[in-house]
Amino acid sequence: MSKPKNWPISLPYLKAPLHGKDISPTQTQFLRTKPLHLPAAPASSPATETPCPHVKIQAIQDPLHPAYGQHGLFATRNIAPGGLILVYLGRVHGQGTTSDESDYDLWLDREMDVATDAAGEGNEARFMNDYRGVGGVDRANAQFGNVWCERWGEVCVGVWALGGAKKKSKNKKKEKDVKKNDGRGIQKGDEILVSYGRGFWEDRRKSGHGGGDDGRAAAL
Numbered sequence: 538m539s540k541p542k543n544w545p546i547s548l549p550y551l552k553a554p555l556h557g558k559d560i561s562p563t564q565t566q567f568l569r570t571k572p573l574h575l576p577a578a579p580a581s582s583p584a585t586e587t588p589c590p591h592v593k594i595q596a597i598q599d600p601l602h603p604a605y606g607q608h609g610l611f612a613t614r615n616i617a618p619g620g621l622i623l624v625y626l627g628r629v630h631g632q633g634t635t636s637d638e639s640d641y642d643l644w645l646d647r648e649m650d651v652a653t654d655a656a657g658e659g660n661e662a663r664f665m666n667d668y669r670g671v672g673g674v675d676r677a678n679a680q681f682g683n684v685w686c687e688r689w690g691e692v693c694v695g696v697w698a699l700g701g702a703k704k705k706s707k708n709k710k711k712e713k714d715v716k717k718n719d720g721r722g723i724q725k726g727d728e729i730l731v732s733y734g735r736g737f738w739e740d741r742r743k744s745g746h747g748g749g750d751d752g753r754a755a756a757l
């Protein structure tokens with residue numbers, strides 16, 4: 538199978554990060570150098586397989602769901618708290634080419650001025666919805682965090698299951714979020730829901746599109 542089920546016909550499906558023409562040699566070097574502190578996904582990790590066996594894209598058929606009529610991403614198996622679900626693939630670009638209009642643009646590294654935009658091409662991760670307004674849900678069950686991917690020899694944005702052990706963190710807000718999660722991780726059939734960050738929705742409200750904490754959204 539070369540593309541996941543329900544992948545839009547007109548959208549290129551990526552099997553590796555795609556570098557935009559504006560990525561500088563310094564940014565390339567940053568992306569291709571394994572930082573000591575970053576978790577690594579081995580080349581054989583299912584989380585970096587394309588299509589990814591951990592997830593499926595599904596139409597949202599519940600009229601009460603805020604993304605009704607669109608698609609969402611769902612788990613095909615249980616994923617332990619802290620587990621890497623998949624990576625967010627898209628066009629890796631510099632701030633110079635960020636589109637304010639994209640709903641799929643995530644910071645990969647603010648200091649290096651590198652973001653990943655999955656508006657025009659990407660993988661399954663582009664279908665993750667925000668938890669806000671989803672019935673029976675009061676928090677995200679997944680979060681973004683960079684990961685070193687051995688498969689491509691590159692730093693990517695990973696999507697990690699929340700919950701589990703009380704991690705020590707210098708960031709009080711993050712620590713509270715981890716404790717609040719009930720520790721079961723993600724169950725087969727669950728919708729994978731992240732937080733786009735409050736900034737995303739504030740920007741949308743200001744521009745009249747309606748409705749982060751994690752500050753990951755670049756133009757997103």
Ligand SMILES: C[S@@+](CC[C@H](N)C(=O)[O-])C[C@H]1O[C@@H](n2cnc3c(N)ncnc32)[C@H](O)[C@@H]1O
Pocket residue numbers: 603604607608609640641663664665666667668669670671748
């Ligand atoms: C990254 S896309 C998510 C995938 C999208 N549902 C799709 O089918 O392409 C972001 C868009 O999904 C919709 N969305 C996601 N979470 C939402 C939420 N909690 N409330 C309202 N709209 C949401 C909004 O239209 C948003 O601009």
